[in-house]
Amino acid sequence: MAVLLLAEVNNGELAMDATAKAVTAAKALGDVTVLAAGASAAAAGDAAAKIDGVAKVLVAEDASLGHRLAEPTAALIVSLAGDYSHIVAPATTDAKNVMPRVAALLDVMVMSDVTAVVDADTFERPIYAGNAIQTVKSSDATKVITFRTSTFDAAGEGGSASVETVGAADNPGLSEWVEDKVAESDRPELTSAGIVVSGGRGVGSEEDFKIIEALADKLGAAVGASRAAVDSGYAPNDWQVGQTGKVVAPELYIAAGISGAIQHLAGMKDSKIIVAINKDEEAPIFQVADFGLVADLFEAVPALTEKLG
Amino acid sequence: MKVLVPVKRVIDYNVKVRVKADGTGVDLANVKMSMNPFDEIAVEEAIRLKEAGKADEVIAVSIGVKQAQETLRTALAMGADRAILVVAADSVDQDIEPLAVAKILAKIVEEEQPGLVLCGKQAIDNDMNATGQMLSALLGWSQATFASEVDIDGDSAVVTREVDGGLQTIKVATPTIISVDLRLNEPRYASLPNIMKAKKKPLDEKTAADYGVDVTPRLEVVKTSEPSERAAGIMVGSVDELVEKLKEAGAV
Numbered sequence: 001m002a003v004l005l006l007a008e009v010n011n012g013e014l015a016m017d018a019t020a021k022a023v024t025a026a027k028a029l030g031d032v033t034v035l036a037a038g039a040s041a042a043a044a045g046d047a048a049a050k051i052d053g054v055a056k057v058l059v060a061e062d063a064s065l066g067h068r069l070a071e072p073t074a075a076l077i078v079s080l081a082g083d084y085s086h087i088v089a090p091a092t093t094d095a096k097n098v099m100p101r102v103a104a105l106l107d108v109m110v111m112s113d114v115t116a117v118v119d120a121d122t123f124e125r126p127i128y129a130g131n132a133i134q135t136v137k138s139s140d141a142t143k144v145i146t147f148r149t150s151t152f153d154a155a156g157e158g159g160s161a162s163v164e165t166v167g168a169a170d171n172p173g174l175s176e177w178v179e180d181k182v183a184e185s186d187r188p189e190l191t192s193a194g195i196v197v198s199g200g201r202g203v204g205s206e207e208d209f210k211i212i213e214a215l216a217d218k219l220g221a222a223v224g225a226s227r228a229a230v231d232s233g234y235a236p237n238d239w240q241v242g243q244t245g246k247v248v249a250p251e252l253y254i255a256a257g258i259s260g261a262i263q264h265l266a267g268m269k270d271s272k273i274i275v276a277i278n279k280d281e282e283a284p285i286f287q288v289a290d291f292g293l294v295a296d297l298f299e300a301v302p303a304l305t306e307k308l309g
Numbered sequence: 310m311k312v313l314v315p316v317k318r319v320i321d322y323n324v325k326v327r328v329k330a331d332g333t334g335v336d337l338a339n340v341k342m343s344m345n346p347f348d349e350i351a352v353e354e355a356i357r358l359k360e361a362g363k364a365d366e367v368i369a370v371s372i373g374v375k376q377a378q379e380t381l382r383t384a385l386a387m388g389a390d391r392a393i394l395v396v397a398a399d400s401v402d403q404d405i406e407p408l409a410v411a412k413i414l415a416k417i418v419e420e421e422q423p424g425l426v427l428c429g430k431q432a433i434d435n436d437m438n439a440t441g442q443m444l445s446a447l448l449g450w451s452q453a454t455f456a457s458e459v460d461i462d463g464d465s466a467v468v469t470r471e472v473d474g475g476l477q478t479i480k481v482a483t484p485t486i487i488s489v490d491l492r493l494n495e496p497r498y499a500s501l502p503n504i505m506k507a508k509k510k511p512l513d514e515k516t517a518a519d520y521g522v523d524v525t526p527r528l529e530v531v532k533t534s535e536p537s538e539r540a541a542g543i544m545v546g547s548v549d550e551l552v553e554k555l556k557e558a559g560a561v
Contacts, residue, residue: 010474069479070442070445070452070454093470093473094473097454098442101442101446103443105446107408110407110437110443111528127434127436129326130536131325131326132533133533134533136528136529136530136531138528139527139529172449175452175453176479178467179477180474180476182475182476191473230491230492237490237492238475252560262325273560275551275555286542288539289542290539290542290543291545291551292545293544300548304551304552308552
């Protein structure tokens with residue numbers, strides 16, 4: 001069995017955490033070849049070669065691959081697909097954009113957000129916002145999979161895989177990149193942070209989200225938000241934790257002013273320790289919390305910030 | 310320009326999902342079903358394009374059980390002009406996979422020649438997040454997924470996408486497929502007069518066989534199980550007690 005793994009490459013840099021977690025999942029399926037694609041991807045390829053369990057790295061550099069546009073990236077993967085039984089990627093927004101396109105071009109189904117490998121054909125994945133776990137067995141010749149990174153540990157470093165270059169496929173030229181609006185932050189990345197502090201509708205405004213951020217900064221944590229908070233404009237979309245946002249499983253998750261809709265729980269209930277602060281004692285978030293505090297978050301969160309650290 | 314909007318009938322997003330005791334799936338008997346929330350956003354966007362004079366006709370399509378007719382009537386009541394129901398399943402327990410749905414949609418696109426397909430980014434039942442991308446692949450069209458802003462301008466569309474790092478804006482050639490995210494718009498409620506009017510709007514009924522598409526699943530569902538439950542936690546009385554517990558647990 002041979003596995004092709006699409007590395008997560010952003011502006012020439014390897015997203016090590018997401019890629020190394022996908023490598024852990026992929027290793028169970030066979031020899032792992034990592035594909036690093038981008039306008040510049042050589043450095044990312046060299047970094048991927050050091051991940052334990054990677055047998056080979058393919059580097060594809062071309063201007064058309066610069067912004068992970070789905071059409072040229074999918075065409076590249078399809079041009080390489082013949083050598084592999086499995087084509088996999090970490091379940092990032094980039095991969096979720098590209099991999100179903102790859103699957104349809106190969107006339108196979110995609111399996112998204114896989115959380116466990118049972119055998120080479122059989123996988124577990126959450127459905128209904130994680131309220132059920134489905135075990136599916138694929139009859140397709142090539143398995144196309146995205147792995148939910150929060151359920152796999154990152155593979156270590158210390159490998160020394162060989163690195164080869166491959167050419168890009170013809171760019172169908174259907175789309176072009178215009179701009180990225182990426183917030184610069186010194187905080188840890190949400191999906192790999194050890195601690196996440198999240199705010200919900202109860203926070204009430206963008207200004208008041210600063211008390212959530214202050215607690216996060218005191219703990220060296222990432223900041224998350226519920227859909228309600230993002231929809232209300234209190235927090236940017238890339239902070240959203242939940243069924244359709246990011247799925248996180250930190251050591252400690254602190255939810256303040258979040259009621260706990262099932263769509264939010266889907267994104268954080270695998271956290272090791274969950275703390276809920278909410279003034280409504282009936283809030284469903286308390287049913288998944290290890291430690292619950294019925295309190296006004298505007299008093300409790302600043303007090304917590306002061307007393308911790 | 311015609312706009313095609315695929316809509317899926319799914320369990321209502323407020324309903325508590327229960328796994329069947331025999332592990333064969335999720336209990337959908339006597340459960341409230343609604344239009345997939347992301348698809349409602351797609352329908353709303355299509356209607357707004359028509360209201361803005363950028364689209365001439367909005368066609369809603371649903372593929373699944375016969376009862377999906379109700380979902381299509383909802384789309385018609387919101388403002389879609391006509392609907393196509395493709396009956397592809399006998400039982401609500403039979404989910405038609407995104408690949409098969411995309412193949413049927415590709416045939417409908419050939420017939421109807423829309424300039425734009427607007428679809429939800431994922432269905433809240435199988436959470437696969439695939440149909441739009443697959444349809445785009447089968448047609449050889451451009452794709453713009455997870456849209457939070459859409460600007461159609463003649464032979465191209467500028468789309469802002471919600472991605473892990475923030476927002477990405479791309480320009481795609483039309484015809485194109487746009488999959489919509491939560492913050493694109495707020496769908497309207499259908500008014501009672503519009504619900505009445507929707508009953509008279511055309512709704513064509515077809516089958517998967519009419520399009521020559523085999524809907525046999527590629528993924529066999531071996532079993533469906535409950536997720537692992539979290540052990541019950543404790544309530545603390547004060548911030549001080551919380552700090553103490555977190556320190557005991559080694560969490561801070």
